[in-house]
Amino acid sequence: MPDVAAVSESAAMPARSAAPIIRVDGITLRFGGVTALADVSFEIGASEIHAIIGPNGAGKSCTLNCLNGFNLPQQGRLFLREQEITGFAPHRIARLGVGRTFQGLQLFAGLSVVDNLLTGRHLHMKTGALEGFIYRGWAHAEELRERRRVEEIIDFLEIKNIRHKLVGSLSYGLRKRVDLGRALAMDPKVLLMDEPMAGMNLEEKEDIVRFVIDIREALDIPIVIVEHDMHVVMDIADRITVLDWGHVIARGNPQAIKSDPTVIKAYLGAEVRR
Amino acid sequence: MTLPGGVHAETYAQDRALIRTPWQWLWFAAFVAVLLLLPFLRPGGAVGIATVIGITLIAVLGLQLTSGCAGQINMGQSAFMGVGAYAAGALAVHLHWSFLMTIPIGGISAAVFGAVFGLAALRIKGFYLALTTIAAQYIFTFAMLKLPKEWFGQSEGLRMDPAVLGSFAFDTDNRIYYLVLAFAALMTYGAWGLMRSRTGRAFIAVRDNDNAAEVIGINVFYYKTLAFFIGAFYAGVAGALWAYYVRYVQADQFTLWLSVWYVGMLIVGGMGSILGAIVGTVVIRLLQELITVVGPQITDLLPTLGGQFVFAAMNMLLGGLIIVFVIFEPRGLVHRWNIVKESYRIWPFPH
Numbered sequence: 001m002p003d004v005a006a007v008s009e010s011a012a013m014p015a016r017s018a019a020p021i022i023r024v025d026g027i028t029l030r031f032g033g034v035t036a037l038a039d040v041s042f043e044i045g046a047s048e049i050h051a052i053i054g055p056n057g058a059g060k061s062c063t064l065n066c067l068n069g070f071n072l073p074q075q076g077r078l079f080l081r082e083q084e085i086t087g088f089a090p091h092r093i094a095r096l097g098v099g100r101t102f103q104g105l106q107l108f109a110g111l112s113v114v115d116n117l118l119t120g121r122h123l124h125m126k127t128g129a130l131e132g133f134i135y136r137g138w139a140h141a142e143e144l145r146e147r148r149r150v151e152e153i154i155d156f157l158e159i160k161n162i163r164h165k166l167v168g169s170l171s172y173g174l175r176k177r178v179d180l181g182r183a184l185a186m187d188p189k190v191l192l193m194d195e196p197m198a199g200m201n202l203e204e205k206e207d208i209v210r211f212v213i214d215i216r217e218a219l220d221i222p223i224v225i226v227e228h229d230m231h232v233v234m235d236i237a238d239r240i241t242v243l244d245w246g247h248v249i250a251r252g253n254p255q256a257i258k259s260d261p262t263v264i265k266a267y268l269g270a271e272v273r274r
Numbered sequence: 275m276t277l278p279g280g281v282h283a284e285t286y287a288q289d290r291a292l293i294r295t296p297w298q299w300l301w302f303a304a305f306v307a308v309l310l311l312l313p314f315l316r317p318g319g320a321v322g323i324a325t326v327i328g329i330t331l332i333a334v335l336g337l338q339l340t341s342g343c344a345g346q347i348n349m350g351q352s353a354f355m356g357v358g359a360y361a362a363g364a365l366a367v368h369l370h371w372s373f374l375m376t377i378p379i380g381g382i383s384a385a386v387f388g389a390v391f392g393l394a395a396l397r398i399k400g401f402y403l404a405l406t407t408i409a410a411q412y413i414f415t416f417a418m419l420k421l422p423k424e425w426f427g428q429s430e431g432l433r434m435d436p437a438v439l440g441s442f443a444f445d446t447d448n449r450i451y452y453l454v455l456a457f458a459a460l461m462t463y464g465a466w467g468l469m470r471s472r473t474g475r476a477f478i479a480v481r482d483n484d485n486a487a488e489v490i491g492i493n494v495f496y497y498k499t500l501a502f503f504i505g506a507f508y509a510g511v512a513g514a515l516w517a518y519y520v521r522y523v524q525a526d527q528f529t530l531w532l533s534v535w536y537v538g539m540l541i542v543g544g545m546g547s548i549l550g551a552i553v554g555t556v557v558i559r560l561l562q563e564l565i566t567v568v569g570p571q572i573t574d575l576l577p578t579l580g581g582q583f584v585f586a587a588m589n590m591l592l593g594g595l596i597i598v599f600v601i602f603e604p605r606g607l608v609h610r611w612n613i614v615k616e617s618y619r620i621w622p623f624p625h
Binding site for chain 1: 286287289290463464465466467468470471472473474475476478479481482483485486487488489490491492493494500504546
């Protein structure tokens, strides 16, 4: 996180480049007889906030899981900056720069906040088991160097006072913040967020929204966000992809989505007037 | 964790130090001094007990890394120990290699054997993994009794000469005690280093949430196998030391029974903490020694009970102790100690 504050204060809107960071090309994912995703395609451009919305069971989390490598689609291909990542193991995809926050609480409960964030630095660290065993020179120096990096994120997320607490003892909102910090520690090239605001109160939601916008401006990375809170989505998303029963039923900017009859039907069950 | 009053870290290095206050240094120095001077303070029995505790500690530390820290249940630690003992023993007996070579090679042999069983951990978890590692125990015993007699001596086992360094032979209780102490100190230091570096955090990440670990780029398969590799390496070193201590290696010395006791030591001490492994080993080992002292005395007082009954009852008491811990303090003595320390430091406030 180099100089998050400094960059966000300059408020420079990042320049958009034409090449997509992520390209999802016609993926179909089935579990037995259930088709979770049917021929889903979309692109995520550089430094855009892209929301994926849809009713429950629409396939939003499945889409993220495919991008992460947890689910292997039966058909279709996934690209990260022109490199095909279909079928890669999740840790390989992480190595290529895909960071992710989770639905619910998926932290390492037995580690402190600092150590949770340091696990996010795992990819960028090199100390092996033998150097760890010896713990002299290199291993120690690397720990201190990465600690400094992690402290920048702690600063940014305003969690200084809890850095040594076990995450198991923290409130829900703070834990979600640590989850975000752990993903940021990976220095991601693209950030996937799965329902970052579910179960939060208004203040906690406002904090997360502020962080999301700051991250985009400071790091100039695209953020893919799955979220149910429509006010938030309409406010912060540049583009929206709407899923229903595994199909993409609409895509476009918030204004277009708000008035799209198929979206209204999917959400409200209203008949489409012709 | 609250720090003692007035102690503040001013650098990240200070914030990571294991020993933070002058009093902690003093206690640590006193502890080291007692360990070093033990043969002079209490010659005889105490040294023998301390030697066995030292060897057991190395094996339990290994189990702590595999099971307590990385969360991979292992009921075959004593078989891994046996592999180390046999490997070191065979090299010493047949090829007359120095213990400086045979002990590390014993460790590596056990580590490879352990890692093979660790491969199973990718697919299976918990109870089923425990059963798989129990299989290691039986494969080990079977192999040692069936492999050619020229290698491991089958049921006769291996008889060994003492470890020799130049013209100095580790052939008395005191001498072997210092050898074990040196190894135990090294392995403890190493375990602490491992757990506060990248590898240790990856272990805990895999234990607490393997999906999230995978997503942030930790190769879960690699770290599960590595956890078995390192844990079994510790067992192998312990086994090799055991071989040099009793100077006789035989498959019956490394039973499933022993593996279960090691798990019991972890539970009493505290899962996932290096200090817990030390406390658990010392407490259970001392209680076991106490039984061998008190048992005969009870038999003398009440001859009608019979020696068999007394020993069985004492073992049941020890087993009962572990059950009590599982129910009332599953996080072990170290956790209880931390609570006491914390409430002392923040007194008179409750939290």
